[in-house]
Amino acid sequence: MTDTTPLSSPSDDGTERVERVEHRWATVAVAILVLFVALATFAALHLAAMPQSRVETADPITLHLDGEFIDSNLGSALEPDGSVTVRFIGQEYSFTPSCMLVPSDTRITFRATSADVVHGFLITGTNINLMLVPGYISSLNARFETPGERLMPCHEFCGVGHEGMWGRVKVVDRAAFARMAADRRRLSCVE
Ligand code: CUA
16 A cells, blocks of 8 residues: 655655755855955955065166176176075066076075066076066075086067077086186176
């Protein structure tokens, strides 16, 4: 014998189930929205409360007249602690100096800025990759294990001459670099 008395009609039961599922999904969707708004709020407050510890600026107008990026200070400098600082400028459409000389197996600090528009600084075969932004100093530490020559193309579109904006990085033996640095204040491999 079968029970034929329905508790509710089949269509009512289906509607109820669909409503339950929809309600559950709506709750999940709202929860995701609330989470994203909370994350964005946290990120904004965190950034406002903790600005970058150090932003260095350099006025592109007076770059060549005075300060760290004056012509005579560009190139590689051997520091008292044995590390090397390389200072250079990117401008339409070249790098100054266009060939950088650095020693192998040494801590190198690149410091650079742009004299006009945004340029890119990248050394092939390494993960060295910076943007040169007018008004700001970009800085990066690096180390080259072995001597050799690497290319340095600008990788940020900077105008009609962008394609031709290339530089070179020449990595020489540590001892050879020290000998060259003995009688020159700033080094480069521009011929
Ligand atoms: Cu400089 Cu592209």
